[in-house]
Amino acid sequence: MSDDFLRIDHVSKHFGVVSAVDDAVLSIARGEFFALLGPSGCGKTTLLRMIAGFEHPETGDIFVEGQRITDLPPNLRPSNMVFQSYAIFPHLDVFDNIAYGLRKARLAKTELARRVDEALAMVRLEGFGGRTSDQLSGGQRQRVALARALVKRPKVLLLDEPLGALDKRLREAMQIELRQLQKSVGITFVFVTHDQEEALSMSDRIAVMSGGRILQVASPRELYERPNCREVADFIGEMNFFAAGEIGVAGLAAIRPEKISLSRDSGRMRGAIASVAYLGERSHYGVAVAERAEPIAVAAQNTARNGFAVGDTVWLSWDAESVVVLPD
Amino acid sequence: MRGKGLLVYAVLYLAFLYVPVLFLPLFSFNASVFIAFPLSGFTTQWYAQMAADGAMLRALGNSLEVGAAAAAISTLLGLLAAKALTRYRVPGGGAILALTSLPLFIPDIVLGIALLIALTAAGVPLSLVTVIAGHCLICVPFAITVLISRFEGFDKSLEEASLDLGENGWITFWRVTFPLALPGIVSSLLLTFVVSFDEFLIAYFLAGDDATLPIYIWGQLRFPYKLPSVLALGALILVASAVLVVLAEWVRSHGLKARRHAMVGA
Numbered sequence: 001m002s003d004d005f006l007r008i009d010h011v012s013k014h015f016g017v018v019s020a021v022d023d024a025v026l027s028i029a030r031g032e033f034f035a036l037l038g039p040s041g042c043g044k045t046t047l048l049r050m051i052a053g054f055e056h057p058e059t060g061d062i063f064v065e066g067q068r069i070t071d072l073p074p075n076l077r078p079s080n081m082v083f084q085s086y087a088i089f090p091h092l093d094v095f096d097n098i099a100y101g102l103r104k105a106r107l108a109k110t111e112l113a114r115r116v117d118e119a120l121a122m123v124r125l126e127g128f129g130g131r132t133s134d135q136l137s138g139g140q141r142q143r144v145a146l147a148r149a150l151v152k153r154p155k156v157l158l159l160d161e162p163l164g165a166l167d168k169r170l171r172e173a174m175q176i177e178l179r180q181l182q183k184s185v186g187i188t189f190v191f192v193t194h195d196q197e198e199a200l201s202m203s204d205r206i207a208v209m210s211g212g213r214i215l216q217v218a219s220p221r222e223l224y225e226r227p228n229c230r231e232v233a234d235f236i237g238e239m240n241f242f243a244a245g246e247i248g249v250a251g252l253a254a255i256r257p258e259k260i261s262l263s264r265d266s267g268r269m270r271g272a273i274a275s276v277a278y279l280g281e282r283s284h285y286g287v288a289v290a291e292r293a294e295p296i297a298v299a300a301q302n303t304a305r306n307g308f309a310v311g312d313t314v315w316l317s318w319d320a321e322s323v324v325v326l327p328d
Numbered sequence: 329m330r331g332k333g334l335l336v337y338a339v340l341y342l343a344f345l346y347v348p349v350l351f352l353p354l355f356s357f358n359a360s361v362f363i364a365f366p367l368s369g370f371t372t373q374w375y376a377q378m379a380a381d382g383a384m385l386r387a388l389g390n391s392l393e394v395g396a397a398a399a400a401i402s403t404l405l406g407l408l409a410a411k412a413l414t415r416y417r418v419p420g421g422g423a424i425l426a427l428t429s430l431p432l433f434i435p436d437i438v439l440g441i442a443l444l445i446a447l448t449a450a451g452v453p454l455s456l457v458t459v460i461a462g463h464c465l466i467c468v469p470f471a472i473t474v475l476i477s478r479f480e481g482f483d484k485s486l487e488e489a490s491l492d493l494g495e496n497g498w499i500t501f502w503r504v505t506f507p508l509a510l511p512g513i514v515s516s517l518l519l520t521f522v523v524s525f526d527e528f529l530i531a532y533f534l535a536g537d538d539a540t541l542p543i544y545i546w547g548q549l550r551f552p553y554k555l556p557s558v559l560a561l562g563a564l565i566l567v568a569s570a571v572l573v574v575l576a577e578w579v580r581s582h583g584l585k586a587r588r589h590a591m592v593g594a
Contacts (some may be wrong), residue, residue, distance in 0.1 A: 054488055074491040087489035090482070091507045100503075101493030152493065 004066065005030040005188060006051070006156055011060030013046060020046040022212035024060070028190060028205075033182050035199040036192045038209035039235070044192045045160060047209070051190065052158050053077045064155055079156040080149035084164060086141045088133040094120070094144050095129035101152045119151040122181065139170050146178075150185060157182075159191035163198060175202050196236050200224065208232050227254070230326050240296050244328070252326045257284065257299040259322035262308060267315025271296065273308045283307070287316060353563035361553050378557040387544035388561065391525055394456055394540055398463035399521035405464070406471025406516055407509070413472075414479040415487070429469045439465065440533035447534065454536030462530040467520035474519060478512025514579045518572055 008026040012019070021043040028034045036044035049055045051062060053074035061070045064078050080101070089097050098116045107115065120126055123143035133141060142162060149157055162178065163171045179202050182189045193199050199206050200220040207217045208231075216228045227233035230241065233254050240260070242253040247268070261267075262285065274295045275286035283302055286295035296316065300306065308314060351363075359369035378384060409428065413421050431439060443462050444454075452458060486508065490500040506513075528542040535543060545561075548554045 052492060054491075073496070074488070075494045075496050079492075081489070081492045083485045083489060085483050085485050087483060087485040089486060089489070089504060100490070101495075104494055148489075148493065 007063040009061045011057040019212040035203040035206040037199040042209040043212040080154040081158040082145045084160040086145040119147040123147045254324045257297040260298045267317035269316045273312045356559040356563040374556040374560040378560045387541045391541035395521045395525040397460045398524035402467035402471045403516040410475035436529040440530040444533040458534040463524040471516045474516040
């Protein structure tokens with residue numbers, strides 16, 4: 001594995017006065033499933049489009065396998081893209097959509113058909129070659145877009161919110177399928193999403209972006225357990241923040257709700273249950289603590305005998321290693 | 329009753345629109361120079377007279393030529409403008425669109441006189457070429473309008489997908505943009521052809537010695553015995569227009585279908 005397979009080297013881009021991407025530095029490994037995660041307008045799509053060649057960085061360079069591709073037009077780049085809208089050509093059937101990018105390869109008819117059928121089989125759409133885009137469901141259209149890009153055997157597959165247009169159940173099924181597909185073809189996937197669960201469950205590594213800047217690049221676990229700043233901690237999952245000194249830490253500290261346990265007898269901090277949300281296997285509590293405006297969020301597994309009610313006095317405790325210290 | 333009143337209105341409106349037009353073919357087969365009831369018998373002599381009228385056929389030929397050229401040129405220009413305005417960040421795009429649309433709002437008689445003065449001052453001889461140029465001015469706004477709405481009707485990531493799959497801009501135009509814009513291109517060609525074909529004022533000022541059909545017909549109205557053959561020609565043009573309208577409608581509805589495909593999932 002070369003760490004420098006896809007390298008984004010101090011890339012910046014403005015739209016008018018707005019900084020879309022601000023000095024982005026990334027190194028993506030061969031075969032990695034890499035997510036660009038952030039709220040809308042954070043610059044993740046612009047960064048993806050710069051890798052594809054649809055936007056040109058004002059400063060900085062992009063390299064694939066050490067080759068500078070910054071000035072190459074999209075049609076000469078070793079990447080292919082799955083568009084958010086899927087962009088299935090409406091005037092062509094599924095077969096011709098998938099064969100679209102193979103024209104230049106000048107394959108014999110049988111070889112072309114074999115490649116297209118292979119791609120259809122890969123996304124489990126055997127026999128769909130004769131359909132047009134309006135005869136496909138959203139999920140099928142997404143598979144066609146995937147097949148059309150993968151049939152080109154790109155070095156990098158770029159996916160722009162690939163699951164955004166699908167309903168929740170289909171999205172969850174496609175997350176697993178996309179992940180399996182990526183492992184089986186071994187192509188580097190770079191995908192853009194605003195959905196943190198999607199990013200956490202699918203990716204090898206994630207770059208969290210905000211306001212055009214890359215805040216942190218890490219594995220899902222590390223991102224969740226060791227966020228490097230308040231913004232990342234806040235964006236990924238739920239988090240309780242404690243001001244300097246509040247829990248005996250010199251700087252800003254943070255603890256995840258599920259890392260805090262409740263007890264009736266003893267603990268580090270005393271409070272009163274202010275709210276209860278029962279969610280079946282677990283409950284979310286809001287615990288009011290003296291001299292603190294915001295209640296502390298606690299997520300506890302429900303057992304037969306640990307239920308708390310609003311008004312109950314409780315003690316909160318946590319392990320020292322659950323405390324994340326953040327820069328102010 | 330309100331429903332009945334509306335029905336009467338609708339019938340009257342349609343009658344006013346279509347009955348006079350239908351008089352054209354009716355009287356073109358009437359065996360009398362005078363256009364009046366009662367009809368005095370069936371004849372095809374006016375069609376024969378029309379076919380033998382060299383000047384009229386020449387005028388028809390001129391109009392077809394001017395219309396075809398104006399339609400082709402203005403649609404090509406409209407295509408380029410629509411592509412630029414919908415696909416690229418054009419500085420001052422809105423202003424450009426407004427400026428090219430101006431001929432829609434200037435009375436044709438003003439535009440005709442202004443062009444005549446300018447062309448004469450520049451020493452350009454008046455001919456069908458100057459008519460074509462003048463007609464392009466008034467046709468381009470129609471072409472741009474039709475084509476912009478067509479371009480906005482399909483996802484621009486379709487063109488990006490083609491680039492992404494390895495085709496350059498030129499091939500992308502032929503493999504994606506052109507087939508998807510085709511219904512708009514055909515609509516634009518038909519519309520601009522019709523605008524040019526029946527345009528009178530600008531042609532009148534810029535035609536020089538070569539009359540287009542509207543100018544020729546206007547000139548013939550002074551001679552009552554020539555009127556029936558004008559009716560015969562009018563009837564034929566009517567049939568041709570009907571065919572064109574049906575054709576355009578077919579293309580349009582076809583285009584709508586393709587557009588629905590293009591919009592799905594966008």
